[in-house]
Amino acid sequence: MSEEIEFEVTHNEAPYQVSFLGLTSGGWDCIFVIRSMTEDGLTTSMGSLIARLEGYGVQPISSGKHINSNGNQPQHSAQPEQPEPPPNFADAPQVDPGYCPIHQVSMRKWEKDGRSWYSHKIEGTDNWCKGK
Numbered sequence: 001m002s003e004e005i006e007f008e009v010t011h012n013e014a015p016y017q018v019s020f021l022g023l024t025s026g027g028w029d030c031i032f033v034i035r036s037m038t039e040d041g042l043t044t045s046m047g048s049l050i051a052r053l054e055g056y057g058v059q060p061i062s063s064g065k066h067i068n069s070n071g072n073q074p075q076h077s078a079q080p081e082q083p084e085p086p087p088n089f090a091d092a093p094q095v096d097p098g099y100c101p102i103h104q105v106s107m108r109k110w111e112k113d114g115r116s117w118y119s120h121k122i123e124g125t126d127n128w129c130k131g132k
Helices: 039-055
Strands: 016-023 029-036 059-062 108-112 115-121
Touching (some): 016 039, 029 039
Antiparallel strands (some): 016 029, 016 059, 108 115
């Protein structure tokens, strides 16, 4: 005889999620994660993120291996590679802290007790998002 178990929901977890692996032009491996409450929201955010990453010169990484534009894995020489210089963050694209890349909306700046943050209410819900 099986017993039915009930769970109390204490928070909202986005049921849709996708992760992208990318390689920056400076050689940094990065992970980009998108979460959404809806499938449509996820696909819209995916398209927006992919366009932005391509604009920044981020190349996709497949199966944990770096893939050249011709579809081949790069060949490594016997000599050690020269280390790349550290990235110049002054040249990095500036991210607007008042814009939510997940929902593609502007966020309101809040201040309290010497702290400040940005957030927006998620349309159709009583939930708030900080754009992360």
